[in-house]
Amino acid sequence: MPRRRLSERAALGAVLLLTAAGCDDAPEAVAPPDDYRLLEHQVAAVGVPDDWDDGDDETLLEADPDAVVAEHPDAEELHVGASLWRYSEPVSTAEEAVSVMAGQLSVAPGHEQHERRSLEVAGSDDAFLIQLSIEAPALDGQTVFFTYAGAMYDNEHAVLMRLVGPEDLITEQMVEVALETLRVDGG
Numbered sequence: 001m002p003r004r005r006l007s008e009r010a011a012l013g014a015v016l017l018l019t020a021a022g023c024d025d026a027p028e029a030v031a032p033p034d035d036y037r038l039l040e041h042q043v044a045a046v047g048v049p050d051d052w053d054d055g056d057d058e059t060l061l062e063a064d065p066d067a068v069v070a071e072h073p074d075a076e077e078l079h080v081g082a083s084l085w086r087y088s089e090p091v092s093t094a095e096e097a098v099s100v101m102a103g104q105l106s107v108a109p110g111h112e113q114h115e116r117r118s119l120e121v122a123g124s125d126d127a128f129l130i131q132l133s134i135e136a137p138a139l140d141g142q143t144v145f146f147t148y149a150g151a152m153y154d155n156e157h158a159v160l161m162r163l164v165g166p167e168d169l170i171t172e173q174m175v176e177v178a179l180e181t182l183r184v185d186g187g
Contacts, residue, residue, distance in 0.1 A: 047181030110135030123184030
């Protein structure tokens, strides 16, 4: 059954902005389920399917030499998968960093924001989520979903997670696992 809206925990393209400043009340880290592995960055980790290949993204590597990428095996030349990287500028909240990243897509054809809210992320007391979709001309106008999440890992720096792809390649379970396993490990 096709999804018209992204549910609270299941957005196909998302960016999570994780902020870990004072983590006393942050939730415990959740291990990924069977058939998933952790994609590990120097300051964060997120669960991705076992069969996703490690990749790279030159743009992210310019912003953060430690950036990590996992690509869907059927992605071909498209960027379909998950990424973790440090946001390059100092910020005061996770929402600020996630909003800047998601805002870059606001002029894309068919842009629709589905969700915007605070998150609970292990190792962080300030995390934020934006889920949106756009029409992708390279995919003959097919809808591509983005989940952006971010979290602070010190008082002025954030780490970002992006999960992106068309709904035939990114399942609701993949999004749920990413949001449940996302964690900040330190700075």
